[in-house]
Amino acid sequence: MARLSDLIARDLDARSGRGDLRISGLIEPSAATPDLMRMIEDAGPFGQAAPAPRFAFADQMIDSAGQMGHGHLRLSFRAPGGPVIDAVGWGAMNGPLGPALVGAKGRRFHLAGKLELSTWNGRARVRLRLDDAAPV
Secondary structure (H helix, E strand, O other): OHHHHHHHHHHHHHHOOOOOOOOOEEOOHHHOOHHHHHHHHHHOOOOOOOOOOOEEEEEEEEEEEEEEOOOEEEEEEEOOOOOOEEEEEOOHHHOOHHHHHOOOOOOEEEEEEEEEEEEEOOEEEEEEEEEEEEEO
C-alpha cells in the first residue's frame, strides 16, 4: 500500500505545474464557521513545511467585487440560498485574478483559498484569503 501511495504521489507531482493549487477539501459557505476555524487552528501550527489547508468553494455566486486600497481585491460570495462569505485577494489587482472578478456580480465562479478568522467590533467571522478563481 505504501508503494501505491508513493506511485500516485509521484504521478500527481509529474502532472502538476507551477500554477496548480493543492486543495485540501471542498467546502460550502455554511460550513465556514468560527468553530471550524478553531478546529483548524488546533491542528496547527502551520508553516512552510506544513501549509495551512486550502479549500475550494464550487459554483459560488459573486455578490460584490471591487478594488480595495492599492492592488487588493475585496469580494463577497455565496451559494444559492446560503450565507455570504467575505474574501480578500491581497495583490490580486496586480495580476489577472482581480480584474477578472471586478464587475462579476451575479456570475458564478469556483473559488479557492485559505480561511482566516477576522474579528471586528467583537464579532468573529470567517473570510477567505483568495488564491485563485475560475468561471463556472
